Amino acid sequence: MTGGIVSLAIVLLLLALAVWAVLVREAFLAIAGFVAYGLLLSLVWVRLYGIDVALTEAAIGGGLTGAMLIGAVSRLRGTEAASRSERSGAGLHVVALLLCFSVTATLVLCVLLLPEPAPTLALQVSENLAVTGVGNPITGVLLAFRALDTLLEAIVLVIALIGVWSLAPDRLWGGRPGLRYHADPDGILAYFARLLPPLGIIFAVYIFWAGADHPGGKFQSATILAAMWMLVLMAGLADTPSIGHRGVRFGIVIGPLVFVAIGVLGLFSAGALLAYPEEWAKPMIVVVEVALLPTLTLVLGLLLAGPPARRGSAA
């Protein structure tokens, strides 16, 4: 009973924050609402028994997306007033409302008329999980049963980063992304940027390693590492690498390359693309995860930093 009330409260608050994020006048307030919305969403995942999803949502949906939007709104300040004058007419509002009501009504019908019993792959996963050597079914799905999705996702991330970089003006190509931050070297930010990263790295490694058998894994771990990196950058203790840096570029592609290599190896050793030979599944999954960690950390951090904005010598 209490559980039901908590769930209902979460849903109502979620809807209120969504309305706020869409309707509030100031973009900055909308973003503040959206960050709270992302954190509340991770509670939804906890209620739906998706602890791995909740960890990802809190780190990416609430954390990284919020940081990115706040960075963007500070650069877009001057354009807000102009676009307010562009407000669409009453006719469009009515049509939009009708459209949204019919979409929502259709989805509501679908939810109420879902088939019983629900289709599920839970049985197949738990029957075959032992073969992969990992204990966390989510990790088993991500790196064995649906490894192709994870491989394509890693490639999509790299392509998105190339897309962001390609927006740089020609003269800045090969430069450093974002602003060079300067903070008081004895200030509280610099202090935290020295204190937190060692702890964050330990925490990230733990989440990474525990992901084999418990909630966690490379995505959550990479987000924490990227956040620690951002903290060091914002405190001015280090500078973003230039995008021409060979080490950085190598780190970005190492994950997909190793993943593809192991996938192709599967063609010969196990008879199918991305298949693992028996007895070798666990070590190969670990190799793929270790290779994906630098890729995800660098891509998430550099997506947040944006396209190159300063000339920087390639080191």
Place this chain on the structure above:
Amino acid sequence: MSIETLFGLGAAALVGIGLYGLIVLAHPLRKIIAFNVMGSGVFVLFGALAKRGAGAGLHADPVPQALLITAIVVAFAASALAVALIVRLIESTDSASLAGDPLDEGTH
């Protein structure tokens, strides 16, 4: 009402709210936020379906849950690309307007 239905209905409303903002809001950054609200509605619906698939000793179907993790990461990458496009649009045209073709206005 089961928790799956409750969150499923909430998700349906989130999709509607996000879609409304996506159409009506003029500023592209606001459109991105609205699009993310709409996307998260789809995610929650998917998560509710995963919960319905509980069985075999698992609290939820792990296959859609794993796909959700992938989806959240990809949504972030897509939003980052969209934000970078907007910042570039403003740098080259001094306006965040999506109306008309910015290259025709000669401010490039």
